[in-house]
Amino acid sequence: MPQVRFLGHSCITITEGEHKLVIDPFLTDNPQATVKADELDVNYVLITHGHSDHVGDGIAIAKRTGATVIANFELANMCAKEGCNIHPMHIGGRFDFDFGSVKLTIAHHGGGYGEDASRYTGPPVGFLVTIGGKVIYHPGDTGLFYDMKLIGDLHKIDLAFLPIGDNFTMGVDDAVKAAEFLQAKKVVPFHYGTWPIIDSKPEDFAAKVTGSEVVILKPGDTLEV
Numbered sequence: 001m002p003q004v005r006f007l008g009h010s011c012i013t014i015t016e017g018e019h020k021l022v023i024d025p026f027l028t029d030n031p032q033a034t035v036k037a038d039e040l041d042v043n044y045v046l047i048t049h050g051h052s053d054h055v056g057d058g059i060a061i062a063k064r065t066g067a068t069v070i071a072n073f074e075l076a077n078m079c080a081k082e083g084c085n086i087h088p089m090h091i092g093g094r095f096d097f098d099f100g101s102v103k104l105t106i107a108h109h110g111g112g113y114g115e116d117a118s119r120y121t122g123p124p125v126g127f128l129v130t131i132g133g134k135v136i137y138h139p140g141d142t143g144l145f146y147d148m149k150l151i152g153d154l155h156k157i158d159l160a161f162l163p164i165g166d167n168f169t170m171g172v173d174d175a176v177k178a179a180e181f182l183q184a185k186k187v188v189p190f191h192y193g194t195w196p197i198i199d200s201k202p203e204d205f206a207a208k209v210t211g212s213e214v215v216i217l218k219p220g221d222t223l224e225v
């Protein structure tokens with residue numbers, strides 16, 4: 001059974017046996033982070049898009065641990081230029097790794113690395129991670145899109161994270177619709193409360209979702225999928 005740990009904002013780790021993955025490891029300067037970037041030991045670093053609250057400490061972690069960065073072609077190559085091992089992919093593509101598989105989905109959002117997000121990192125993506133027979137969906141930053149219905153129809157999702165913070169991503173009501181499209185067994189709200197501008201209430205989300213179990217995780221909490 002894969003163990004999923006929420007580390008605040010959009011950062012999660014997925015652990016199954018010797019396989020250790022981190023997605024969007026924004027820890028330094030993340031007011032929600034309960035773990036230091038130096039403490040993380042992983043084999044893979046998955047990054048949804050180039051924004052600093054998602055790349056975060058990813059490059060430093062990958063260089064320190066030798067972990068492979070999985071990201072879209074443009075962002076992965078930027079990480080390679082910074083000294084990381086990489087596995088570039090792109091939207092719609094799936095690949096079998098030693099831990100399971102990863103498929104890249106669309107996300108409606110921006111990209112770009114650096115303080116002013118001006119370094120080109122390709123389009124944002126989401127990840128469908130299959131590990132230990134379970135399917136976990138990390139959509140990255142995105143607004144609501146109707147193809148989430150297709151993603152839900154094509155994949156039996158055990159656990160889906162959904163941003164609810166509004167302003168930069170979908171807010172509560174659109175995330176409720178997203179949950180309806182995805183038909184995941186469990187949904188976990190994230191990307192809220194990190195700063196006042198994305199201060200949504202996860203209880204509002206939980207009260208409105210029907211058809212999936214809503215699990216509210218505090219930073220540091222672990223969930224068995």
Ligand code: NI
Nearest residue numbers: 049051109141
């Ligand atoms: Ni973003």
Ligand code: MN
Nearest residue numbers: 051053141168
């Ligand atoms: Mn973000």
